[in-house]
Amino acid sequence: MIIRARTVLTMDGPPIENGAVAVSEDRIDDVGKFSEVSKRYSGQEVVDLGEQALLPGLINAHCHLDYTCLRGKILRQRSFTGWIRAINAEKAKLSPEDYVRSINDGFVEAKRFGTTTIGNLTGFPELVARIQAPIRTWWFAELIDVRDPSRANEVVDLAVEKLRATDRWGLAPHALFTASANLYRRCEEIARREKVLLTTHLAESEEEMSMFRDARGALYRFLKQIGREMSDCSEQTPLALLSEILRDSSTSVGMTENWIVVHLNELVDDDFDLLASSRKKFSVIHCPRSHDYFGHSSFQFHKLRELGFNVCLGTDSLASNDDLSLFAEMRAFRKGFPNISPEEVLKTVTVNAAGALRQENALGKIRSGFAADLIAVPSARSTSVFQEVVAFDRPVGWSMIGGRFQNSA
Numbered sequence: 328m329i330i331r332a333r334t335v336l337t338m339d340g341p342p343i344e345n346g347a348v349a350v351s352e353d354r355i356d357d358v359g360k361f362s363e364v365s366k367r368y369s370g371q372e373v374v375d376l377g378e379q380a381l382l383p384g385l386i387n388a389h390c391h392l393d394y395t396c397l398r399g400k401i402l403r404q405r406s407f408t409g410w411i412r413a414i415n416a417e418k419a420k421l422s423p424e425d426y427v428r429s430i431n432d433g434f435v436e437a438k439r440f441g442t443t444t445i446g447n448l449t450g451f452p453e454l455v456a457r458i459q460a461p462i463r464t465w466w467f468a469e470l471i472d473v474r475d476p477s478r479a480n481e482v483v484d485l486a487v488e489k490l491r492a493t494d495r496w497g498l499a500p501h502a503l504f505t506a507s508a509n510l511y512r513r514c515e516e517i518a519r520r521e522k523v524l525l526t527t528h529l530a531e532s533e534e535e536m537s538m539f540r541d542a543r544g545a546l547y548r549f550l551k552q553i554g555r556e557m558s559d560c561s562e563q564t565p566l567a568l569l570s571e572i573l574r575d576s577s578t579s580v581g582m583t584e585n586w587i588v589v590h591l592n593e594l595v596d597d598d599f600d601l602l603a604s605s606r607k608k609f610s611v612i613h614c615p616r617s618h619d620y621f622g623h624s625s626f627q628f629h630k631l632r633e634l635g636f637n638v639c640l641g642t643d644s645l646a647s648n649d650d651l652s653l654f655a656e657m658r659a660f661r662k663g664f665p666n667i668s669p670e671e672v673l674k675t676v677t678v679n680a681a682g683a684l685r686q687e688n689a690l691g692k693i694r695s696g697f698a699a700d701l702i703a704v705p706s707a708r709s710t711s712v713f714q715e716v717v718a719f720d721r722p723v724g725w726s727m728i729g730g731r732f733q734n735s736a
């Protein structure tokens with residue numbers, strides 16, 4: 328089959344005017360000018376999308392569909408710790424059925440906004456078998472052992488047992504303040520053995536920085552009060568501490584390319600020295616609207632990019648965001664960084680995000696041999712096509728995942 332559109336944004340070279348993509352089964356076979364592709368594939372069915380831009384399906388590199396049902400439920404808190412207390416209170420009201428519904432609703436919404444691949448953290452790996460993900464999904468088990476760190480290995484191993492049957496999975500020690508050093512190390516050990524991805528929240532809030540570096544603040548007090556062993560809170564930044572926990576002889580920063588590090592808002596000069604010295608460059612996920620919701624310190628996009636880190640966008644959960652649209656996320660990102668070109672912004676949810684999932688040779692571009700995950704948005708020639716795509720603010724009307732047409736929104 329040949330799909331023709333006014334413009335094809337391959338994310339693999341300049342836009343192709345009057346372009347076409349040949350799709351065979353679940354893969355892209357060819358891409359180029361319509362006149363050339365139609366010659367090479369003469370006799371094939373042609374789907375003409377008309378005045379639209381055809382682009383790779385979007386990739387949400389970080390979200391928690393568990394909490395889709397918490398949209399609008401948690402008002403902005405004065406502190407990050409206040410938000411943790413508030414979400415814990417909301418979570419206590421939810422049953423497994425509520426979570427299944429919430430995850431399914433989240434999938435529908437993400438897909439409606441043109442997301443074809445998602446890196447989704449779930450606190451309930453046992454529910455994954457009950458869910459038919461309608462888009463390409465990496466399931467990360469979100470792991471916490473703060474109330475009983477002696478169970479670190481057991482917590483990880485139980486999650487692995489639940490997720491192993493799924494096609495794409497990984498492990499997500501929640502954060503340094505809720506997951507023990509042993510839990511992080513166990514995840515690293517299993518990820519090496521099973522060749523799966525790892526993700527964690529790191530250096531998100533000023534309160535997390537105060538807790539680990541200064542042994543004080545609201546988060547420190549809260550965790551001490553629930554019985555966390557606080558001896559790791561001593562003059563180290565969160566980045567330095569995690570680097571130390573995971574460090575081996577091959578790397579100064581312990582996190583390798585298989586790590587997807589979420590947030591990284593709180594970084595001091597020493598942290599940047601540490602990052603600069605690292606030969607391994609992990610991926611960093613920025614969640615612009617969740618970032619704004621909490622009012623975190625400015626995200627250091629330019630510095631991180633200059634140091635060679637792969638920066639992507641994620642929506643985070645609807646407990647700190649309004650919807651699961653990556654288009655809205657791109658616009659929020661541009662608001663914070665108006666000098667970044669719309670093309671570069673689009674990379675954070677296509678090429679870069681594919682790299683974070685170690686799918687740089689399969690997803691995020693329209694290229695021969697890549698998965699046929701495509702979306703189309705109207706393109707009226709009024710402005711630059713990348714600008715048009717980033718400005719798009721409705722449900723996506725046409726999409727294809729693995730070569731299969733999806734129901735229109």
Ligand SMILES: [Zn+2]
Binds near residue numbers: 390391589643644
């Ligand atoms: Zn998150």
